[in-house]
Amino acid sequence: MDLAKGSQAPQESLDTDIESFFETAPPLRDDVDISRKLGEFIELNSPSTGKRIVCVTSGGTTVPLEQRCVRYIDNFSSGHRGAASTMYFLEAGYAVIFLHRRGTCLPYCRSLPEDSLLECFELTESSSVQVRQSHSEDVKRAIGYHHAAVEQGLLLKLPFTTIFEYLQILRMVATSMKSLGSHGMFYLAAAVSDFYVPWESMVEHKIQSASGPLDMRLAQVPKMLSMLRKEWDPMAFCISFKNVDFPFVTQQLETDSNILLKKADMALRKYKMHMVVANELLTRNEEVIVVTSTGRVIVHRDKNEADADVEKPIIKLVAERHSTYIQESCSTN
Numbered sequence: 427m428d429l430a431k432g433s434q435a436p437q438e439s440l441d442t443d444i445e446s447f448f449e450t451a452p453p454l455r456d457d458v459d460i461s462r463k464l465g466e467f468i469e470l471n472s473p474s475t476g477k478r479i480v481c482v483t484s485g486g487t488t489v490p491l492e493q494r495c496v497r498y499i500d501n502f503s504s505g506h507r508g509a510a511s512t513m514y515f516l517e518a519g520y521a522v523i524f525l526h527r528r529g530t531c532l533p534y535c536r537s538l539p540e541d542s543l544l545e546c547f548e549l550t551e552s553s554s555v556q557v558r559q560s561h562s563e564d565v566k567r568a569i570g571y572h573h574a575a576v577e578q579g580l581l582l583k584l585p586f587t588t589i590f591e592y593l594q595i596l597r598m599v600a601t602s603m604k605s606l607g608s609h610g611m612f613y614l615a616a617a618v619s620d621f622y623v624p625w626e627s628m629v630e631h632k633i634q635s636a637s638g639p640l641d642m643r644l645a646q647v648p649k650m651l652s653m654l655r656k657e658w659d660p661m662a663f664c665i666s667f668k669n670v671d672f673p674f675v676t677q678q679l680e681t682d683s684n685i686l687l688k689k690a691d692m693a694l695r696k697y698k699m700h701m702v703v704a705n706e707l708l709t710r711n712e713e714v715i716v717v718t719s720t721g722r723v724i725v726h727r728d729k730n731e732a733d734a735d736v737e738k739p740i741i742k743l744v745a746e747r748h749s750t751y752i753q754e755s756c757s758t759n
């Protein structure tokens with residue numbers, strides 16, 4: 427047992443764990459570039475321009491098992507929630523920092539096939555490239571919206587793969603957004619690893635299977651939500667997600683016996699979130715329950731509208747609550 431740590435109060439112990447996580451994490455290769463992009467983006471969309479900025483996190487983080495990674499543990503998330511939410515935030519007038527797992531869903535690409543480059547384009551007789559007629563409307567729409575958002579400086583895409591990259595970039599984004607006060611928002615839809623192998627205790631080369639079965643002890647990834655609220659960006663409006671992989675019963679949604687809601691309520695209080703979105707893996711694209719300090723709201727996808735997403739009403743609700751939060755923060759300051 428770590429005696430020094432054993433004698434610490436829980437908050438001190440968490441702070442030590444967080445410090446040690448960042449001290450031992452492999453440094454980001456492109457931190458200078460990310461920092462420059464963040465600075466420019468935040469200046470362009472500062473509150474004096476009347477804009478608001480939201481950081482949307484999306485996709486799952488990986489946990490490498492070797493420093494020269496051959497194997498890793500992954501957290502499931504297709505990135506659909508984050509990508510669709512980004513589109514609705516842009517539609518609602520927000521500038522979006524899209525912190526996403528490489529290779530997962532991107533905004534505006536949902537109607538394109540998975541291997542869109544090969545499926546959507548073809549060679550002409552003169553060997554130039556053209557869009558196939560069958561995909562031309564979808565491609566035009568995706569390119570049009572995406573280019574407009576990037577060119578107007580409203581969409582900044584920052585990719586991550588590992589838990590080390592994700593948390594280091596999240597910290598950079600949060601400390602950069604601190605100057606926005608209540609106009610900044612965090613919408614934390616990424617599926618974040620709960621366990622990891624600390625870099626210094628990780629083997630360098632591929633773990634050999636000839637040595638027999640593998641015994642491995644994983645350390646706990648310290649929860650960063652409290653750090654985000656306490657130090658990195660205390661005035662930002664924060665939404666986290668709570669996910670379970672078992673069905674919850676709709677009739678129980680309003681009762682305190684529901685485990686998912688208990689967990690969401692706990693996250694709201696413990697990490698001082700402004701909203702917690704509770705969702706269940708199987709039905710996450712149909713309905714969610716948004717938990718706030720003033721009550722719970724069940725949000726459904728509009729089944730009468732073709733291709734409607736549940737993200738559309740979620741973002742409407744979130745943006746309304748954010749407006750109220752900004753007004754309240756301005757009147758108390």
Ligand code: PMT
Nearest residue numbers: 503504505506507614615617618647649650651666667669
């Ligand atoms: O991408 P899709 O396929 O569309 O699916 C969307 C989703 C189901 C992944 C998404 O809606 C969702 O629920 N995301 C959160 C999943 C998750 O990480 O839950 P959690 O209970 O492990 O964490 C809860 C919150 O704590 C998260 O907001 C996370 O950002 C945060 N966290 C988690 C671990 C950690 N060490 N530090 C954290 O701050």
